[in-house]
Amino acid sequence: MPQKTIVLTGASDGIGAAAARQLAPSPHRLILIGRSIEKTRAIAEEAGAEWFTADFARLDDVRALAEKISDAVGDDGIHVLANNAGGIFGDRTPTVDGFEKTMQVNHLAPFLLTNLLLPELRASGAAVINTSSIAHRLFGHIDVDDLDNTRRFSPNKAYGDAKLANVLFAKSLHTKFHAEGLSAVAFHPGTVQTNFASDSSSVMRLLYRTPLKHLLLIGADKGGDTLRWFIEGTPGETWLSGAYYDERQLTAKVNPQVHDADLAEALWQRSAELVGIPAR
Numbered sequence: 001m002p003q004k005t006i007v008l009t010g011a012s013d014g015i016g017a018a019a020a021r022q023l024a025p026s027p028h029r030l031i032l033i034g035r036s037i038e039k040t041r042a043i044a045e046e047a048g049a050e051w052f053t054a055d056f057a058r059l060d061d062v063r064a065l066a067e068k069i070s071d072a073v074g075d076d077g078i079h080v081l082a083n084n085a086g087g088i089f090g091d092r093t094p095t096v097d098g099f100e101k102t103m104q105v106n107h108l109a110p111f112l113l114t115n116l117l118l119p120e121l122r123a124s125g126a127a128v129i130n131t132s133s134i135a136h137r138l139f140g141h142i143d144v145d146d147l148d149n150t151r152r153f154s155p156n157k158a159y160g161d162a163k164l165a166n167v168l169f170a171k172s173l174h175t176k177f178h179a180e181g182l183s184a185v186a187f188h189p190g191t192v193q194t195n196f197a198s199d200s201s202s203v204m205r206l207l208y209r210t211p212l213k214h215l216l217l218i219g220a221d222k223g224g225d226t227l228r229w230f231i232e233g234t235p236g237e238t239w240l241s242g243a244y245y246d247e248r249q250l251t252a253k254v255n256p257q258v259h260d261a262d263l264a265e266a267l268w269q270r271s272a273e274l275v276g277i278p279a280r
């Protein structure tokens with residue numbers, strides 16, 4: 001009898017793939033989500049896991065993914081949802097849904113997936129773990145009326161905003177559902193040598209895609225181990241629900257907007273409106 005059902009997105013590469021490998025072999029039921037069929041199947045076979053694919057730049061893919069996961073888990077529920085897929089991208093690109101790609105892939109898609117899976121998550125008193133980034137503090141400043149950054153776009157600003165949205169979303173999940181047993185957390189995994197920034201025109205490319213990376217970045221295994229620590233941890237003991245962590249450290253170094261409860265609620269309502277789900 002598996003102990004937990006764990007759904008992990010962004011499992012086909014980098015931190016997610018490292019965490020998936022480290023979780024295996026496991027008493028848990030592991031459901032890996034990627035974008036590429038070939039890459040996701042390869043990691044899933046290695047980890048002995050089930051898998052599905054979806055392109056988060058297409059919200060219809062996310063809706064179909066939620067249905068497949070829901071059908072697969074049935075009444076067993078989901079005990080951990082790790083929203084880890086994401087990245088920094090290039091110039092301002094609208095998705096087929098009409099939203100800026102960085103905000104959609106990093107925030108709107110996982111926001112939709114999590115909301116569509118809420119019945120399964122609430123039934124199990126689940127843990128939702130959002131892979132955020134220190135970029136939320138360095139570059140983020142959210143205007144809920146311009147989540148797409150039509151007025152002031154740069155790849156760093158778009159990424160910082162999206163990763164700040166990950167923190168605010170975890171806080172809102174805590175505010176709305178912790179009393180009934182659901183927990184949520186956001187964390188920075190470290191500055192990790194992965195495929196990150198490969199599609200980006202951001203100056204971060206210099207750090208991630210040149211020999212500098214060998215000096216300044218930690219290995220994917222270390223980032224994956226931090227994600228695994230959150231996934232296997234017990235909320236309230238290993239980590240605190242509603243909080244933001246720098247790797248495994250609780251930290252007060254957050255973007256000032258993280259403390260704005262009205263903004264967190266406004267972001268939830270605006271995100272729900274954009275992805276077409278009822279407000280809560």
Ligand SMILES: NC(=O)c1ccc[n+]([C@@H]2O[C@H](COP(=O)([O-])OP(=O)(O)OC[C@H]3O[C@@H](n4cnc5c(N)ncnc54)[C@H](OP(=O)(O)O)[C@@H]3O)[C@@H](O)[C@H]2O)c1
Pocket residue numbers: 009010011012013014015016034035036039054055056057084085086087088105131132133134188189190191192193194195196197
């Ligand atoms: N690396 C760092 O230093 C660092 C620092 C802070 C935060 N993070 C965060 O850590 C998370 C994992 O990143 P990583 O460093 O492991 O980068 P990565 O090696 O590029 O892996 C990113 C994962 O997200 C998936 N993904 C990207 N775009 C997608 C889309 N449109 N639809 C569905 N899945 C998509 C990728 O799928 P494919 O395999 O198909 O590309 C891959 O599985 C991200 O949320 C990132 O923002 C990373």
